[in-house]
Amino acid sequence: MNPFIRDIILEHKTEIMERWSKEIKKFRSDDSLQNISDTMYENTNQEFGNKLILTVQTEGKEYHDDLIQFAERLIQLGWPLNYITRGLQEFRKIIVESLSETGENYCKSIEFFQEIESWIDDIVNLLVNQYSGSWENTVFLQKMALKELSAPLIPVFQNISVMPLIGTIDTERAKLIMENLLEGVIEHRSQVVLIDITGVPVVDTMVAHHIIQASEAVRLVGAKCILVGIRPEIAQTIVNLGIDLGKFPTKSTLKKGIEAALEITKKQIVDLEV
Template identity: 40%
Template sequence: MEDKTKIRLTAPEMSALWGQYQNDTISICVLSHFFKKVEDEEVRPIIEFVLNFSKNHVNRLKEFFYKEKFPVPVGFTADDVDAKAPKLFSDTFVLMYLRNMSILGMAASSLALGTITRPDIIAFYKDVLVSFVKLQDLSKDLMLKQGTYIRPPFVSTPDKVDFVKKQQFLKGFLGEKRPLTTVEITHLFINIQTNMIGKSLIIGLAQVAQNKEVKEYLLRGKQLAQKHMDLFSDVLKKEDLPAPMAWDTAVTDSTTKVFSDKLIMFHVTAMIAAGKGELARNFSSLLDSEYKNKLIQREEHKILEWRAEIIGYLGEALFEEQPIVSKKITKWARDIGKLAVENGLSLSQILKSLTLFRTVIWDVFTEELQQRKFAAITMLDVSKKIDPFIDQINHIFVEIYEIYNNEKMKLAYMALEELSVPMVPLSKGIAVMPIVGQIDTQRAKLIMETALEKGAKLQLNYLILDISGVLIVDTMVANNIFEIVKALQLIGTKAMITGIRPEIAQTVVSLGIELGTIKTKATLEQALAEIGFSKLD
């Protein structure tokens, strides 16, 4: 039996293993500090549990790398953490951090299981998933016991099934107000909790960061997290729904270095990436069901990646060189435009989704600029950078659909042309080609090609060209027919013309058109009789 573990690693397997190694090594560094400083004896065993399975993961990952002769990633080590440094976070925060870690871990391992194929790596990620599920249970149970678990809002149970009756419903969260759906409530609640943990984490990391630029970067992140918490909480409160309460006791006043700036930046960048993905998920909840059903054959996580990717590019537009960003956005738009065509999305649907992108993104930028009290000219500068790229995507989508429609028209025209020049075999060596409509140069060429190709294939002795459906026969048409007959004679096929109506005959004579030696008959019946066919009595 074939050893399936000897199959080469695929790209998704490489990226999954590489990312898992980075995440597990950073977890070991952060949790080793937590473990040294934790005072709550109920939290300590949970930290120890995570430390143990993270170390186990690292050992198993190294075995994969060695076996595949794959370079072991440069992860995080004891040099990136001072486990003996003063306590930086409260035990309550550590417990919430562990629960959030379980949520991210379950999501990441589930995603990996959907993209990998090797049995040994699948077995590994199943174990990873089980570990994070257990962490979720342990952390949630203890939070419930200690009274620190924040329950999502309750809503009344519906008494009947209702349906969306107007497309205006989709704009309800962004424009004309309507009650929030449970999906929107869930996204708002998750965003508040994520930003709450992120804000506390960033405050602590900013206190101990050594590099000035890193500190400034983290402080901007803190302001952004607070802005999102205020914004999402306000939406829930306006609907008379409870928003999670913020707490400011998660961080001590220690400024002693605990983590390296490298570890800090990696950790915060990972948080930003997760937040970008959440924004993409929020955008998905606004799209109509028909649009999403057309993309059903694509994995949901892949769709979210695409949306998070463009949101990231538009963010880069504010500080990166425009040609660099333009190149990335152009590639994204061309890839997504082609996928939209392949999945049968209409141009109106794809442009509507782009409009929603503009709305969601501008809501974020507007709130950020208002929160930080930027001048109107700053808003204009942001608009000058963002809007042209969205317009660029719009133009590329239209261009792709135009090319696609032109190709469809071309194929349809070719199919119509083939149908317009049929050849009907009557008997061995005898066929008739009924010609209907106008004969121009292009069509005459097609008639000749069809007659010669099928005449040779069917080994025809006689081909009857019936022109009773041709409305006008002038000098050009007559010359075209004459050329077709001569070409047929060269391959040994005798041609005969039928269906010359009286008015066509008068036109031919008045124009002085000479048909030469071409045999003509008034009807198809006469032509068949000439060849030797006769009616059965």
């Protein structure tokens, strides 16, 4: 940064901070900031302003690291990105207005505006990239965790397994379901597989198509598939859409499905005499 601009900003930093603090308080009405206490909001505003002034006093990696740590803390606390971007936009406007009012000719020149723009843009890019990278990493980790927990094939009796499906089924998840299903059938030597859709909120044509494909794949590896968890509204949707599920048995509940599977595998549950 131009030494003259640095000196004049530091000379007027008290006035700049007062004006900026007053303006940033107006963001408090945003819905995304309603869950933050007044004390934390005030303290964070003060810290944010101090970090911005610090970028005037220091250069390079030192202030970069300091800003990144500040941004990471805000991300962990759930602060929205627009708090950062709006705060920086307001800071830029106040810097320009405050220094223009000093009467210094240089503060009205094109070079001055370009210097301020470049300085604030560098900070914006640094913090936005930090936010983007952190959220992308969070989404990736959550996605991997969901994959690990998604669609397990659970053996419940000898030769009988259950695959509970929960949540929306898209094409990517349907592929994962198919892989887990076929691997599980072979690993557990399942003769009957119960696909439980009790936790699937919507069964449309695409979801039904994926289920039918899974059933056919199970049949090809020598096992039988029973679809369970057919709620009344799901049954009505299936009928209205004209989806043909007649190629494999369906049951309304998991209990009825297990009873059917026991019958197919020639097993029965017997009460022991006490």
